[in-house]
Amino acid sequence: MQQGGGSDTEVTWEDQQNINKFGRLNNRFHELQDEIKNAKETNDNLEDASNELILTDEEVVRFQLGEVFAHVPKEEVESRIEQMKEVTSKNLEKLEEERDSILAQMAELKKILYGKFKDSINLEED
């Protein structure tokens, strides 16, 4: 009778550390997914804003500063939005790089852990 439990494989401290590391990476991966989604949204909003700016013919634009809308000349608003766009896209790039590196590390750990524990361990998303 082949039961799922009752296996004999010993779990060493190194295995435990690998499992811990996998858990940590998985958590960070999910956090990154959310952060990347937010960064993409911000990017899109800034894109829409600068498009609207081009279309408007007003000289003074109400630019949100904290909780109030300040009257700012159009050129200054344009340069501010350009600056914000640069910051967000750099941030987005950094986040995506981190995410890719985490995925690679997780794939490595999966290979090691499945190699030792085969069916006794489950590392997939439920």
Add this chain to the structure above:
Amino acid sequence: MASSSSSSSVAASPGLTERRGIPGAQFVEDVQTYLTQSGLDVNSALAFLQERLQQYKLVEMKLLAQQRDLQAKIPDIVKCLDVVATLQAKKGTGEGLITDFEVSEGIYSRARIGDTDSVCLWLGANVMLEYSCEEAATLLQKNLDNAKASLEVLVADLQFLRDQVTITQVTIARIYNWDVHQRRIRQVAAAKDT
């Protein structure tokens, strides 16, 4: 229990580390030795570990709530710094800053902020203090740095906690498996004897 803030670096050997009041989970090298040493039978050991797991979950909820608060606070401070910087920039030019601000929901009014040397900062607890622009910028920057540092410590705490949860869950699984294994051996032995 009193604890010095030890670093949460992974120990080279399975030592019992502890971090800021969160007890470390003991790594079990061998299930049989662990059970004999602690003098517990399988069910008591499992119950003890389950209870530990619940305690960890409670602490995790608390830390997550703190983390959410900090993560909301940081963008607020950044916005305030932005406003102060804009006011400082406008100071030299002599023209005021015209803004539309919310008087009530959906109702806005126009204000002209003249050349000011000072701003008022809301410190919480119904207290608002007036500062010069430079002092306000310094104070806000210090608050921002503190918030970021606290967030880092919190994230490290959460990582340590999650590691302990994982160790405990693995230990529970191993003890359970070991018990099943023992029962199978006993069954086989009993079947042989009859």
